[in-house]
Amino acid sequence: MNDDNSRELYDRALSVMPGGVNSAVRAAIEPYPFFVQKGDGGHVIDADGNRLVDWVMGLGPLLLGHDLPDQVRAAIQQNASEGPMYGTPTEVEVDLAEFVVRHVPSVEKIRFVNSGTEATTSAVRLARGYTGRNKIVVMQGGYHGAQESTLVEGDAENPQPSSAGVPHSFAEHTLPVPFNDEDAMRAVFEEHGEDIAAVMTEPILGNYGIVSPEDGYLEFLRELTDEHGSLFILDEVITGFRVGGLGCAQSEFGVTPDITTFGKIIGGGFPVGAIGGKAHIIEQFAPSGPVFQAGTFSGHPVTMAAGLETLQFAAENGVYDHVNGLGERLRTDLSEIVADQAPEYTVVGTDSMFKVIFTRAGPGKNSLDEACTDGCRQNPTCPRYDHCPKNAADVKNAETERWRRVFWGQMKAQGIFLSQNQFECQFVSYAHTDEDVERTLEAYKEAL
Incomplete structure (x- = not known):
């Protein structure tokens, strides 16, 4: 070539x-x-x-x-031609939010952002704000975007920044454990349970070669977090609306997280992220709650139209x-x-x-x-x-x-x-x- x-x-x-x-x-x-x-x-x-x-x-x-199918392309072009963006809400973002809430069982309310990284960053802040705790448990090798709280390597005994520019004081609050290792997860909760705000994992490790959970592992995480008053965050940036269809991977695996992060398909090919979950948790975001989160381009009408029409087309056309x-x-x-x-x-x-x-x-x-x-x-x-x-x-x-x-x-x-x-x-x-x-x-x- x-x-x-x-x-x-x-x-x-x-x-x-x-x-x-x-x-x-x-x-x-x-x-x-x-x-x-x-x-x-x-x-x-x-x-x-x-x-x-x-x-x-x-x-x-x-x-x-x-x-893109004609109906998807037309919706994108119409919204782009009517004006780039406005700094105010638009109807199409409500339409997409209603579609997600209707199809993903764990999502009662949703906040749209601009990338998967922004979604996971906001989810971590939300979990900490909601629980009043500091520590986040992640899977070794799991990827949750280019953010300080998850650019961490090592193990729970010795977490280290995986990138220059991430302070050790940040990394100390992130506890990496091996995926599919129930014993390691129990040990972390025995040591730090009272200060663990959340466990965050992909349902399937998607940035490390595709590693599926062993039978019962996600259910185990759901039970363990409930037992310790922590939140269970499922990062579905990759798997959302791809694995398990419109119900996402959580429906295929039969688990109900407290918070779900989305990206990729939910924006139909345009920059997007989202944080969805139980209403009383998502409402902790400003302006209804004390956890600050905002973005000039959040809920961008072209992205919202692309995401909505993509998902509707998927629902109606096999x-x-x-x-x-x-x-x-x-x-x-x-x-x-x-x-x-x-x-x-x-x-x-x-x-x-x-x-x-x-x-x-x-x-x-x-x-x-x-x-x-x-x-x-x-x-x-x-x-x-x-x-x-x-x-x-x-x-x-x-x-x-x-x-x-x-x-x-x-x-x-x-x-x-x-x-x-x-x-x-x-x-x-x-x-x-x-x-x-x-x-x-x-x-x-x-x-x-």
């Missing part, structure tokens, strides 16, 4: 932007990222005219793909049947390819999310007859159970450099755009086709 224009654009970008990018993950592609000119259905066309099947979908927001069906086929066929060519690797994902984790060990090709066929489900009877990732550390210990430096480039050379590293999700959209899936599977066979 020719990439002269992308190389020239990156050279220019390096002169005016740190690392040549505006989000760090985009620079994971080496020696430089390709620049996209436009999207087309389930594909992107780069600055050099190369056409690639796009399984990144903007890192998740594009449930419908790059070509979108979830389509994307989940293609996702199941990808995972099922990838499981067969991996079993034959790289039996130590693990296929993960659910609904319209998928990934192959380059795990280093497995039960062997001849022991996979009873293995999960639709992505890892943490099934104790599966022969892969002792080898599949249970937490972020397991994914980090995979062959992440082989995935990024060798495999990713081989897939791109065949016209397949995968997420920029081993850790980010890959997503199916309504615009993807059976032909896209077939082409992608053939590329996996070649690259693996």
Whole structure:
């Protein structure tokens, strides 16, 4: 593939932007990222005219793909033409709030913001303000945006900032524990229970290779937080309106959080975040309560219209049947390819999310007859159970450099755009086709 224009654009970008990018993950592609000119259905066309099947979908927001249906496009254009924004409420933000409250069982009220990071930042502040406590429990390797309270690594005994610029005094109030480890979580509550404002987790680790919860783990967190008077925050920025359809992942797993954070799909491809939950908790936000939260662009009418029309289209046109069906086929066929060519690797994902984790060990090709066929489900009877990732550390210990430096480039050379590293999700959209899936599977066979 020719990439002269992308190389020239990156050279220019390096002169005016740190690392040549505006989000760090985009620079994971080496020696430089390709620049996209436009999207087309389930594909992107780069600055050099190369056409690639796009399984990144903007890192998740594009449930419908790059070509928006007429009703979605019309709503966006109408709101944009009537004025950029106003600094006052508009009807469309009420409409979107009513839609979310109607479909997500745990959400009684909602506050819209401008990004997933802003949503999780506000949720942490809300939990602290509501409980009068300081500490937040998070999962090691879980990602909740670029905010001080969660850019923390280490363990509960020795939390450390994971970024320069985060004071140790901030990190001291964040307690990281391994995902799926009930004993570690109990130990943290035994030590700090009276000062834990909330446990915050993704229902599925989505920024660390896709790691599913073991059976009963989310219910355990719900019970433990109730027992100690803490809040349970479910970060559905990635999974919201993708896993579990309109009810989100919490409906699929059967858990009811106190607070849910949203982003990505809820804005239909435009900048968005939201914090929803029980009315008496969400009402602690200003002006009805003492927890300050505000934003000039919050509830932006174009974003609200895009989100509302996207979700209404999904509800009325079989979108979830389509994307989940293609996702199941990808995972099922990838499981067969991996079993034959790289039996130590693990296929993960659910609904319209998928990934192959380059795990280093497995039960062997001849022991996979009873293995999960639709992505890892943490099934104790599966022969892969002792080898599949249970937490972020397991994914980090995979062959992440082989995935990024060798495999990713081989897939791109065949016209397949995968997420920029081993850790980010890959997503199916309504615009993807059976032909896209077939082409992608053939590329996996070649690259693996």
